[in-house]
Amino acid sequence: MSDFTPQELMVAVASREIRDGDLVFVGMRLPILAYAVARNSHAPTARGLFEVGLMRDQPASGFLGTMGDPPNVAGALWATRMSNAMALMAQGEVDLGFIGGAEVDRFGNLNTSYVGDPKKPEVKLPGSGGGADIAILSRRWVTLMTHERRRLVEKVSFITSPGYGDGTPSWRKRNGLPGGGPVAIITTLAVLRFPDGGGEAYLDSVHPGHTVDEVRANTGWDLRLAEHVSETSAPSNAELAAIKRFDPDGFWTRTQS
Amino acid sequence: MSDFTPQELMVAVASREIRDGDLVFVGMRLPILAYAVARNSHAPTARGLFEVGLMRDQPASGFLGTMGDPPNVAGALWATRMSNAMALMAQGEVDLGFIGGAEVDRFGNLNTSYVGDPKKPEVKLPGSGGGADIAILSRRWVTLMTHERRRLVEKVSFITSPGYGDGTPSWRKRNGLPGGGPVAIITTLAVLRFPDGGGEAYLDSVHPGHTVDEVRANTGWDLRLAEHVSETSAPSNAELAAIKRFDPDGFWTRTQS
Amino acid sequence: MSMANAIERFVPDGATVALGTALEPLIPFAAGHELIRQSRRDLELVGPISDALFDQLIGAGCVRQVTAAWVGNVSEGLGHCYRRAAEEGVPRSIAIHDHTNFSIALALWAAAWNAPYIPTRTLLGSDILNTNPHLERDGDVVRVHAVRPDVAIVHVQRCDEHGHAHAWGPLGITEEAGLAAGRVIISCEELAESAPLLKHPNRILFPETKVVAVVHAPGGAHPSPVQGYFNRDHAFFRDYAAASRTREGFEAWLKRWVLDVPDRSAYLARIDTEALRIRE
């Protein structure tokens, strides 16, 4: 249990979402590590696309504070404009995207813009970045988040990056969103998933050392449960070794809250 | 008189349309030479923009069969995409453009697409290339053409590159064309110009050795005359020397009809 | 991969094919001639200007539709096969979707970004609006509808076997054509190792995910120029213009330079490529 941090577990779980051969739109922070772990284990032919304007196969050999750091450029397969990376995603060529979220609701909608009235916000969050683009255009996507009641809310007050909207059937299709929508919410406590075709998130697995009750108590809506809620598989030694290799000082996985 | 060919005169006249400091959208054939001549005489700070995706200051040092020939790239200030060159023109940053024409009418409209019904054309011409873009977007433009009745026609059957449309006041403005329109038609016999603000072409000067009557007889409409029709200034020795330098074998100025 | 193989596998009858995207330079004539030898039919050709290659494909009967700004012979003028097809339906009639150079670029950017169209002020006042149904007047702008090639065929200076290409000189609409296309075939002067190419990732032309075939085809752009390698063979264009003036002349030319030529090396053996080679 205490062999790994919640962040290391999140990275390991996120990496397992990457299928071999996927073109992955790699977001900032933990997803950079998740891509590196996946590429070194079960997804040796995956490729990473970074919105800053990069495509890679091998993960960067040095530590990355941002996707635009020099080690991420060395050995890149393509250094280009952001709009070219977005072009591939707009064409439906991105299999999986990662988005960081400040707030998520039961239908997978993310708010990274405003808490409260946008005209007079209680909290001004940094904004979409490429989040809304990934949410709308990638084939499937995953978000990672600290599990707190104030973050997993009944309904986000502002949809920056749309999931399944109001949760009604075919909401995305009716609204013209080309991509498939969210498939998982990976938190510090659990993994939430969505039914095929989208809709409302349900609790799929609870991380080792935590309980269903604890997860529900920290979720801002009455969380549905999978028929069999399992325990999230702990990171393997290989996964932990890979994480250590790409985050040697624990910048992302040891020192963050 | 026989010291120069009609093409050499046309190049010289065209070069005089280039003002110092102009950004010139250089078309194929004679305008390539006109740019070189101007840059070497009265327009030492002009720049040439080539739709293939090039910007230059100094003319190419070798012969150019096309604007995309290797000597035109050597020493270029920018080798880029065509759409980037077009961007500058769309922003109104191109002072002068050159367009080759197969047919022109009294209002300066060019046809380089179809003679006869487009569905069943008598002659299929090559098309616009960048011609229509130049005609619509550049601040002012000039066309060069062999002076024949079948080329200078009352009304072109197909407007590829619009001049002043139907000749009514403010036709370009009413139709949303951002650029200023044609300022001159340089032919093998004469120079036709347009009044300020556009409208109908008039005969401004006749090339040495030719007469007003000859020009009118070879024009497909009742050609208006300037108050004082002058004789076109013959190419100077310096102009002829420059032409010889950039077209040493007379590919463009000695062997063409 | 051999050119024959690449064309056979990745350019079916009926395909929409972007060619000659760098305008006068880097025109993939070797690929075009292979399309002719394999009797490809019903192609839609997409390009800005096309220096004689479109004319040859049209004359060979490969083409159903042309979506382009200009079709002819840049240093010589008219495209005679294009004229015969458009005027007389010889060897077959073709549909023509006229563009300007700017509008075909915008049509490809629209496709690259999966935008339905891009609005522009170019084309206002031009009758091209009346003959191309994919250019649509909308108030004070023209909507240039997306053009999405099934395949873009591009000749470059250097490429590795994975499709990491370096091309230089003016590139016309090459980048947007490759991004807009479903797949890209690359023919190259030099088949290079990956490491020196990837040392300059900014110079990589396309993402490797778009490239389905890389063909080592030195001289594959002749008679068009290749920056750093070959000058343009002006005389060859002149001779083609003269030969293709009549249908019979074109057929003889095609037999001599394409149909009776097994592959590009046989073609190049008949050319004085050394006279065209750029030595720096």
Add this chain to the structure above:
Amino acid sequence: MSMANAIERFVPDGATVALGTALEPLIPFAAGHELIRQSRRDLELVGPISDALFDQLIGAGCVRQVTAAWVGNVSEGLGHCYRRAAEEGVPRSIAIHDHTNFSIALALWAAAWNAPYIPTRTLLGSDILNTNPHLERDGDVVRVHAVRPDVAIVHVQRCDEHGHAHAWGPLGITEEAGLAAGRVIISCEELAESAPLLKHPNRILFPETKVVAVVHAPGGAHPSPVQGYFNRDHAFFRDYAAASRTREGFEAWLKRWVLDVPDRSAYLARIDTEALRIRE
């Protein structure tokens, strides 16, 4: 030209300024700090994400409007000055035109091509549509209206005095920002001779006609990274985040790192740049 001179001549109060166009790398902090020192007011900032520079300019009271996809501190999270301005109007209230990374790129391409807008399917279903009046739903697409900066300020690796710049590494929206802008100010690590730069005209970033000033500003992007020259100074971003958490902390930081610093050399004298330098 000195940075002070370039900013004074070409960035008036009220200007719309694109900055940080390469996202995390090549952020022109030296230019931004000079804007602060010259007390520029009522600027509209345009960018994709902005790693702390927008936050500093906002905190210094230079900014009237932000037109961007993301404003914060990439490795640390929130932008505290941005929060104070948006939440409390401190030091002044700002207007916010939210974008996504893709939409701000499209807005600049629209301006570069003088198109009124570019239609896209991104943004569908996002509430950003409700808060930015320049993003307009139109049937099944969103019209992203053109954004035209008065000036783009770009940091590059090498440039000559005429504005022929080579930049490498990921470039984000740099090309479209420069083309869309009325004018471009370049700051560079190395002020180079023209000949070696022009030997590779494909690598020239902008037409010289757009560039109004070239400033030799080695280290001018610190603490952001410069491919081939400097790694990112993560600790500096962390310290800025901590300091700027309070208004007082920010003011002290600003005094220490900007207001009391006469120019970039004085700033750099306080940094261990050698520890950040990339040796290849």
